[in-house]
Amino acid sequence: MSYGLYVVTDRIIGRGMTHAAMAALAAEGGADVIQLRDKDMPASDLIAEAVNIRKITEDSGTLFIVNDRIDIALASGADGVHLGQSDLPAEYARSIVPDDFIIGISVSTADEALRAVKAGADYISPGPVFPTATKSDAGNALGLDMVSSISAAIDTPVVPIGGISGLNAASVISAGAEGVAVISAVFGGKDAVSAAAELKEIIQKAKNL
Ligand SMILES: Cc1ncc(COP(=O)(O)OP(=O)(O)O)c(N)n1
Ligand SMILES: Cc1nc(C(=O)O)sc1CCOP(=O)(O)O
Numbered sequence: 286m287s288y289g290l291y292v293v294t295d296r297i298i299g300r301g302m303t304h305a306a307m308a309a310l311a312a313e314g315g316a317d318v319i320q321l322r323d324k325d326m327p328a329s330d331l332i333a334e335a336v337n338i339r340k341i342t343e344d345s346g347t348l349f350i351v352n353d354r355i356d357i358a359l360a361s362g363a364d365g366v367h368l369g370q371s372d373l374p375a376e377y378a379r380s381i382v383p384d385d386f387i388i389g390i391s392v393s394t395a396d397e398a399l400r401a402v403k404a405g406a407d408y409i410s411p412g413p414v415f416p417t418a419t420k421s422d423a424g425n426a427l428g429l430d431m432v433s434s435i436s437a438a439i440d441t442p443v444v445p446i447g448g449i450s451g452l453n454a455a456s457v458i459s460a461g462a463e464g465v466a467v468i469s470a471v472f473g474g475k476d477a478v479s480a481a482a483e484l485k486e487i488i489q490k491a492k493n494l
């Protein structure tokens with residue numbers, strides 16, 4: 286299972302595209318993981334997006350993760366759910382999902398990372414690594430040192446998020462991350478397919494060093 290290029294959908298950054306349209310572009314660009322993230326969409330619309338993304342990701346062989354909503358993840362046949370520190374705790378999530386269901390957890394300290402690992406996280410996402418305007422409540426940037434210390438302390442894959450682009454993705458991988466999670470680096474420009482493909486190449490090169 287590879288978390289190399291982890292692309293998160295966002296309707297604001299995607300300027301009117303549906304989540305499924307964004308997922309199709311990310312998959313075409315070589316994303317390893319696609320996360321459906323929408324903090325406002327009614328469940329009836331979100332499940333329709335999730336079912337469409339499931340079809341797209343099944344065809345492309347891309348992992349499909351749903352943010353926050355374990356109900357939508359399970360109902361759509363997604364591969365997993367991403368949970369933050371204020372979302373359903375992983376221990377409870379684990380009790381209602383199949384054995385192979387992926388649970389990713391957001392962390393912003395080394396302690397949270399250790400607790401997430403104990404709770405059975407399949408990957409953890411420290412963030413924001415760099416300043417980001419995409420999530421207003423993301424908090425202060427953690428910096429690469431935090432990525433290094435968390436990556437050195439645990440065996441669970443580390444997939445940082447926040448302000449990551451083609452300019453700094455290699456430094457995040459060099460600090461010990463398994464992959465990088467991005468929104469604006471893929472959907473903030475005009476050509477999401479090329480942006481994803483370029484990021485993927487940067488990540489693969491950095492991993493082979
Ligand atoms: C890959 C990834 N990492 C972190 C987050 C943030 O999750 P959370 O802290 O729960 O905040 P919201 O995204 O729910 O606003 C994420 N979604 N994905
Ligand atoms: C969804 C999300 N979570 C974050 C965290 O720190 O937990 S930062 C973030 C937004 C990432 O967007 P961009 O790649 O455009 O910076």
Ligand SMILES: [Mg+2]
Nearest residue numbers: 353368369372
């Ligand atoms: Mg959340």
